[in-house]
Amino acid sequence: MKIDDWLIVQRDNGPLLCSIPHAGTSIPEEYARDFDSPWHATRDADWWMPELYGFLKDMGATIVRTEISRSVIDVNRDPSGTSLYPGMATTGLCPDCDFDGAPLYRSGFEPSQSDIERRRQAFHEPYHAALSQEISRLRKLHPAILVYDCHSIRSTIPRLFPGILPNMNIGTNEGKSCGAGLGEMIRTICEASEFSCVLNGRFKGGWITRAHGRPADGVHAVQMELACRSYMDEPQSGLNEGNWPPAWNPERAAAIQRVLRTVLTEAMSWIGTPKETWANDV
Incomplete structure (x- = not known):
């Protein structure tokens, strides 16, 4: 199902809902002229997430993703504009700079508060409404579900974090967005692989994880920042x-894909959804 050509929902019936909020590179014409360049405005996208997670179709997963660039609006930020990481460098709801702190817009063309509000209503609200709708649908089919938020970022960005980022950064909002022990179980799987990892390090989970994770209601949310x-x-x-x-x-990505598939398989088992319930005809 495609909504307005920017919000894409690929619906299935397994207990896995995957969000891909930052892979989009589309910039509506009304905003494009204000950025300093199209390349700069899309540079910080989470590149190749749909391709990297192409194996999800074999797992009965529902996928919600947006084609809109995060430079237009970041659907993984608090809609009020409040920082998710107080005191730390980050980018905002409608960022005016890139990850390195360089201006995204031509001087004098940054979005006003009214511009931000229009973008919030046009893109942020529908994205989260789609997530909520799919969560409700899947919870009617399963006693518990996993909301898995897919991200990636450059390995070295001094403004955001020191040194080199671990390969796999698991975020559970300090254990609040999922059942006790799920984050630790995922970390154990990652530690057994060839990839470095951390649980609730620099990236603890954004607005998607924090807003939709309700473990007491059978909705377990985890962010994976690669x-x-x-x-x-x-x-x-x-x-x-x-x-x-x-x-x-695809050959370069195959090793991490094997680990990610194991993470998701074991996470769904952990939350109490046996593999036989992942079929499309539940």
């Missing part, structure tokens, strides 16, 4: 239009 080097070849020098983003390479 360092881009986990599945593609990050440039060794500065980013430019010639080297970013690297092309999608």
Whole structure:
């Protein structure tokens, strides 16, 4: 099902709902002229998330994703504009700078408060309404479900975090967005792999995880933030239009895909949804 060509819902009946909020690179024409360049406005996208998680179709997963660039509006931010990480550098609901702190807009063309409100109503509200609708639908089919929020980010961004980010960054809002022990179980799987990992480190889960995770109601939410080097070849020098983003390479991504599939399989079993209930005809 496609809604207005920007909000995409791929519906299935398993107990897994996957959100892909930052892979979009579409910028409506009314906003495009205000950015300093189309490349810059899409540079910080979570590249190749639909391709990386292509195996979800075999797991009976429902997927909600947006084609809108996070530079237009970030549907994983608190709609009030309140920072999810007080005291730390981050980007806002309608960011005026990129991850490195460089301005995204031409001088004087930054979105006003009324612009932000219009974008919130046009994109943020429908995205979360779609998530809520699918959560309600799937909960009628299963005693518990997993909301899994898919993300990626460059491995080195000094403004946001020191050093090199671990490959796999698991966020459960300090254990509030899912049942006790689920985050630790996922961490154990990741630690047994070739990839480095951390639980509730720099990325503890954004607004999607925090707003929709209700473990007492059978809705367990987890964010997975992957360092881009986990599945593609990050440039060794500065980013430019010639080297970013690297092309999608399924062979390069295969190793992390195996770990991600195991994480999701074991997480669904952990929340009490046996594999035989994942079929499409529940």
